[in-house]
Amino acid sequence: MTNTDIDVTNLREIGAFEGSLAQRVYLALQEAILSLQFLPGAIVRKGLICEKLGVSRSPVSEAIARLSNEGLVDVVPQSATRVAYFSMDDIREGTFLREALELASVAKVARDRTDEQMAQLNRNVRLQALLVEDQDFAGFYQADEEFHAMLMHFTGYPRLKTVARMVSLQVTRARMLLLPTPGRSNETLEEHQAVVDAVRDQNPEAAQDAMRYHLGQLMPRIEALAEKRPDLFQSR
């Protein structure tokens, strides 16, 4: 049980975000937690955050309430708030939920896709190929995210992306720990290509199979990670 406070110097200023103050504080805190600049177990002190960001306790409270709802912080009433530890149970559940949404999406897109959408998918995958060639891992990560976001966007359901992001926040945070996996980009690219091929052929079952295989590559890596960094996982 660490008693360390969060390091508020890692917080980006709220000027970097838009929306209400509460929304900005929320985004700033979420970014710090997901990027692991706030470590699991660290105590989240409203006072420090207010001071650093130059806002009162109201928007900070609202932001923390939302983070608590997402499971990124654990609030102990009348006592303290801590950055949530990783939990394999949460990550497994997030993976399951994410897969459910991704599979439904890709099947629908395979059925309903337009030629314009197909062109956009091809463009994205070709971009990925370039980035792999250039060894631009950060760029590839972003293109990867965009690939999945694009598929969800093509369903025509605007909240889908938000829900998918919300249910798999813990997974996203865990992914941050295993970013630099050199050989993986090539494989990922091939898996994406397989999905796109099935979507091109308007074959929902094949698209689901390809996506299921692709997503299935993640969990084993996270499980390996849990062995290496037990300090970040909950020991309740």
Added chain:
Amino acid sequence: MTNTDIDVTNLREIGAFEGSLAQRVYLALQEAILSLQFLPGAIVRKGLICEKLGVSRSPVSEAIARLSNEGLVDVVPQSATRVAYFSMDDIREGTFLREALELASVAKVARDRTDEQMAQLNRNVRLQALLVEDQDFAGFYQADEEFHAMLMHFTGYPRLKTVARMVSLQVTRARMLLLPTPGRSNETLEEHQAVVDAVRDQNPEAAQDAMRYHLGQLMPRIEALAEKRPDLFQSR
């Protein structure tokens, strides 16, 4: 555009709920909105709610923030908050998301079920049969809800039920409008039975097919409803 205020006399006292004040206010408001005691378009006034429930504006604000996040109210900054109108787009999306989660759940349960879980499902379906026989529609509705909750519970993923509920809140509210459909209970029962049969046989594909068919019965009924009650649907 209605200018009617909500009728706070329809709010249950917060003593009926548990948790923090904010949580109780949230539950009370959500109940009133989902049961259509607060009609779409009605203005949600913090002052009235504070007075009726005997709490200050803080917990009410937090509750409204959550409802806004769920899409049950529309907040206009610095101006007013209204009960959200029905939106066919939202309902269609909710149905899609719900189906994605239900299909993934029922497939997993069909694969992994224990005999004890099977017994519980059978018990629930037999209860449904009794309630249909007795023409107890309210009881049947509850058993129906429990049936779906049970399947999600059996996946072993605790947040699943919450997420499924959240994404389909609009659908739940719309269902309230078409509750008394006499002949429907029999059909519903048969569809549930088909799902249970496939789970018994540990046949994930058949279970998904049965569930897909079952869920597919809802949307056409809601669409018919939108024709009958255009006043409840958005006309932005």
Added chain:
DNA sequence: CTATGTCAACTAACATGTTAGTCTACTAGA
């Protein structure tokens, strides 16, 4: 040395005061 009880300090939750943006109704002008 260990276990238990007490107390002080700190926190989240809640109440209340303040600010600024939005809507509406009234008025004045065409």
Added chain:
DNA sequence: TCTAGTAGACTAACATGTTAGTTGACATAG
């Protein structure tokens, strides 16, 4: 009569003050 401008009332958002519950350290007893 209809449009445009304006002022006032009302609201959500934000700031700040207050309350009560939890934690953890320390002292005291076993």
